Amino acid sequence: MSFLTPLYLLGIAAVSLPVVFHLIRRSPQGQTEFSSLMFVPTSPPRLTRRSRLDQLLLLLLRALALLLLAAAFTRPFFRQAEEKNLYARFTRRVAILVDTSASMSRGQVWQQAITQVEDVLQDLEPGEDVALYTFGNQLRPVVPFGDGGRGQDPRTRVALVRSQLATLKPSFEATNLGGALVNLADAMEAINAEDQSAGALQIVLVSDLQQGSQLESLQAFDWPEEIRLSVRRIADTGGNVELHTLVAHDEDDSGFVRVRVSNVDPAGRQEFTLRWQQRNGEYTADDPFPVYVPDGESRLVKMPLPETQAVVDRIELTGDVCDFDNIYYVNPRQQITSRVLYLGSDPVNDPQGLAYYLERSLIGNRWRIIEFASRSEWGVPAESVQQSPVSNADDAPKTASPTVKSPAAGTPPELSEIDLVVVATDLDAQHCQTLRQFVIAGGRVLFVLVRSEMADTMARLLDRPAVEVSEADVDDYAMLADIDFQHPLFAAFADPRFSDFTKIRFWKHRQVDVTDDDALQVVARFDDGDPAVIESMIGQGRIVILSTGWQPSDSRFALSSKFVPWMTGMLHDFHLENRDMQRLYVGDLIPLTADTASQVASSSRKIIKPDGSEVRWNTADGDFGGVDQPGPYRIQAGETVRSVAVNLQASESDTRVLPVEALEERGVLLGVQATPKDMAEHARQMRDLELEDQQRVWQWLVVALICVLIAETWLAGHVERGGTTVAAVEAGE
């Protein structure tokens, strides 16, 4: 027999009360005042008849009534069969999600994290399945879920997790907490669905929960109802300073680097210093640059470049509490040389021709050298303008004219060194094929359609049988309209302040029929609907067709303020990606660009990581994804070596504490799922309730109680009548 509410069994103790009341020494109930006790003798308490158990049967009946009442309240029931393996029906999957981002490497945070995981492992019960996941930029399973806790000794799983835990260490990645939670929740749901079990799902997050954690992924995620997240925050003393450069280098050649120092997590320190470091870790001879940043504020300082010619690639910040993010890597200064080849009949010094304006629009600087070459025909150098090349960077003006090189007569141009080929003349089929190969390898060609007769050349370049080109009938002038500002050529003009092209008038232009040719993308059209700028992607390069010229006879394009930026964009579009590469962070991909994808055998192309390890990089694999630590990555392709600086994510430096409520606000259900033991206990209670409801033993007990009470009443009445009779007889005597 079992009881639903066994605590009421304590009520049985009430049975002893009447007996106890009778047997204990009777103490006087009240107090009687009397005039004088001078005649009153002292009478010791004596056992009267009432102090003995005289009505034993009556007492027993009353005790039985109390017993039945207490038993009815306990709601007794009979168990049919004890379920032995009740726990086996219930499981719980516990995924321990350990933050291995860069911020976990500061202070004693990682040791505390290990301790927290150990605590979780110790609290595990039989029937629980445990898995270990880590996350930085992305979720990584270390020990995935097993069989859901059924039949597997949990100690084995715990030992496995412990052994893997010992191998873990913080990475240099950012904290993509939202993404990790979303992926883990999805994975756990999938495991549960695959297993067709309804086990409780629990995620235990062990993290320092810094403000820099990325939670955006949780915004659009519908958190599963059956998953609960419990957070074990790692407490830290706090205090960190973020270091960041606004521009990778002194691109404007000002001699300064603009550095932002943010005292994001104040720890009472406001004075810091910045110093340049060389690649080998040695400081330059320059004095440390002091920075004062009040608590919680940010300062933008112009840090002077080192006066020496030493190659520096990092800035170190001293004075910070946490040193995991105190080195900021920058790309060492490199001169970039861009080469432009013009194929056209007009001389460079002819103001009515194209070359005259093209040569003047290509503006370089100290770090970007532009070499311009002009040929009237393939292999025939045009009349060229000789300018002295940049011999010394210190002597170079801030805005240098392109260096115009005069190739030797009769020699074909070395297209492998050319970045941009501007074609404004007819070419034969062989040369067109050569140019086409150049484009396929990643080169770029600007084909200026100055005459409708150049249609054949254009067709050969585009590898088309024929292209219909005719002179457009322009009444007065045409203007550019329908410009795709998303295109890199016009992206610089996307801002409404610069997007007005109506002042550029085109007197003449050619009509190019691009209908039924999906390979040709019209980037801009004239206001009469004719294509003005057409792009064709061929291989890894592209051909841009301009259906008009910029010389005064065709348009006023060369004289407008838009021409120089447009032409610079045409040339430097290749280096946009290079510029982006200068802001690489741990976890990013090093993009495959023209220079890295050059005609070098894959076997000789490799990346030397900051720790000295070398990784072979196949172009076929695309972008390089093994960026797992900060520092300079040296890309070696053939003879050329290019360095790319990789830094920690700036958000990782924001070590302020993120409140747990931030997760709740994004729909994450916090809490702890019931353990299998709790669930089994709950199920047992539910089953007991059901059994008791079916049997209803208490009703029979109540019936018995009523019967006992009736008997007791009758007996008490009988005894009372008997006593009264005796008393009456005594009184009569």
Added chain:
Amino acid sequence: MTAQATPTHSAQPGSSASFIDPQALMRIKTLQWRAKVVVEGFMSGLHRSPYHGFSVEFSEYREYSPGDDLRYLDWRLLARSDRYYIKRFEEETNLRCYLLVDRSRSMGYGSGDYSKDEYARTVAATLAYFLLTQRDAVGLLTFDEHVVDYLPARFRPGHLHRLMLCLERQMSGTGTSLEVPIAQVARTVNKRGLIVLISDFLAPVESLQKQLGYLRSRGHEILLLRILDPREVDFRFDDASMFQDLESGQQRYVDPQSARQEYLQRFEKHAQQVQEICDDQEVDLYQLLTDQPLDRALFDFLSSGMRRKRRVMRRSGDRSLKGGASS
């Protein structure tokens, strides 16, 4: 001696049919009104002074003895019989009565709706009213272990009111001491009078004889009215409990059923001792239970007066007989 012939009068329910129910009487709040109700219901006549003096009303003859005032010699009898007799007249004097009321804590006990103290004060008020109605001087002395209030015997307007005020004062004492009030009266009252001592006499009786004898030697007549609660007489209590002495505060566990017999024996013994003392001193002792009508107190008072009168007459008769024999 008449005192022996008048033992303690106890309650006589059958003879008090016409008396006023004390419970009803006690519902009257004012003490003076209670007294008035009792007295006017009882008024049946005045007592006469037992003292002989010079008055217009002839009482008896007494043989002349040398030293007697010749003014009272009955010359006509001398002329007629040639014998010397002195005429004696019945003197109508005013009685000087002192009411000694016990206000101790033990008097505060009452098994009914009212206490012994309430009853005693009503008795005292009744007597005072009655005596003042007869133009007698009444004094009052209330006491516990000390003398609480003392009013000399007076007959003057407003004296009754002052008496009532003193009687209505709340009791404040604890114990009972008979020596103090009696000594006070003996010290302050020079002229002979009647002393009515109203108390429960629940106190040791050792010094009572001495004090009463002292008063008697001063020529005072003494009347003891013992006020008792019926429970004090029969000790009928049902349940055992802690009994608390009202005077001393002492507590004692008492099982009435077992203690009753011994209590009654002790109580009776004490009552006998008191009675013996009274008999020795020719003092009248009346016992009044608080459930008896108050008229009985008046009745006892007057009957006591009659007995006193007879005692005086017997004494004087004895003296005259002794004188005649000697002559």
